[in-house]
Amino acid sequence: MTETAVHVRGLSKRYGGTPVVDGLDLDIAHGEVFALLGPNGAGKTTTVEILEGYRDRDAGTVAVLGEDPGKAGRDWRSRIGIVSQTATDASELTVREVVTHFAANYPRHRDPETVIEQVGLGEHAKKRVGRLSGGQRRRVDVALGIIGDPELLFLDEPTTGFDPEARVKFWQLIRQLSAEGTTILLTTHYLDEVEALANRVAVIARGRLKTIGEPETLGGRATAGAVVSWREDGRLMERETTNPDQFVAELVGKSGGHVPGLSVQRPSLEDVYLQLIGTSEDLDTTPELRKETA
């Protein structure tokens, strides 16, 4: 496979004169789990909806699985899977009815019963969708997103409303899909989700790309200064250093083997992220984000 699964250059979208997406460039390789991270209102959902073919763009080139989503037809839609936010449809149908129905709309599909099991709704297959809890409802969306055996799966904030156990199970499912070769584009504002799933992450704020890279090295995380702290004579000592290995070796040498309370802290993904989006003065518009990452 020579071409990328998603190729975006200079993507722009305005609503009433205000740029929501402002000159975005992205490349997502086949088989990658790619996360789009950013505060509310950063343009994540708008970007994803343009890639899904739901929205027009004002400028830029976009190729998703080699086609322009604004012009692509049924064949193209057979190859993608979409899990959008806030669907409340099909409430009078049972889980099994709706999954089986949508399966038959695809030229090739996964087995409905297996998919229902995979998303953890096996025991609720006969329940009406409208009677499920919020998290279970979301898993129906995921089941409908993967039923057509997509090459590329869009997940727009998929675990909102999940309890911790359901999230871990969901992550396992995503890893499994990824292992089977599905390319995944995930938007989220959960940083632990990014660290758990993504091969690469792009941070966007105000419609612009802030940085892009692997979660482990994002924003120079791996090489940034570390804070070494330890106890000495009953007092807490701290030292910032770009070379913690050497500094710790010296400490150990000085103390003769044991350094009480020793810890080395690199900036967390959260620190890097807050610093990145903070520079765009977006923090004051994202109360939800602060709450969740606090």
Add this chain to the structure above:
Amino acid sequence: MTTQTTPSVRQARPQPPNVIRVGLSRGALELRQFFRERDAVVFTFSLPVVMLVLLAGIFNDTIPDTGVKASQVFAASMIAAGIMSTTFVSLGTGIAQDREDGTLKRLRGTPTPMTSYFIGKVLMVLVVSFAEVIVLLALGKVMFDLQMPSDAGKWLTFGWVFLLGVIGCALLGIAISSVPRSAKSASAVIMLPFIGLQFVSGVLFNPIKELPSPMVEIGSFFPLKWMAQGFRSVFLPDSMTFQEVAGSWEPGRTALVLVAWCVGGLVLCLLTFRWKNSRQG
């Protein structure tokens, strides 16, 4: 494009399923949803039945020199309102709902063709309207002496009035579904013309020729008046034509107006249909 040599395709995918087949399976799904949704059943299916029972129960005097009871006139005319309810009201509110709850958005993100969505709606509306008419006819016959014609020609008239009425009102329903700003306001927006037209179309008030002429003119513009007139021509004796505006059943003009609404309704739908509601941007 979907051959094995295309590098971006993991493996060849077969052709997407046939548009008609997907439409049929959507029709089955729509029907299941309709009859499971208690609000829809009460609102669009039972309302004309309840109105018939009340009205025909209240007004059952015999019309002088005809031997026909007022309740029979109501029973025949109410069939038209029943069809308008299961088509116009049901689609107007149902599609507004589909637009808001994500049904249409989900369909647009899958290989389901939009034609299949409409085939599904039409099938649902045809079956529900047929059931509605059966219920109204049975009720009319058992409770209000509605006479079933023995003449095949009258049943033929019944057939084309039913079919053209269903198609015309269904298209009007699809068109009006774009008017309400949200699903919440949809039933109010759609009930207003439904109730209003019943007063000026010879459903809730008969004989229609006794209405002020501006009202008759408004009613005559829309399909409901012609459907009600058509059903009266099937179930009432020809001696009742004196109560009609023109003094006859006017089958030719009825067919013409209903066909015009089928064509005009289609154009209206094509011009005005929206996939999203006004708040989804």
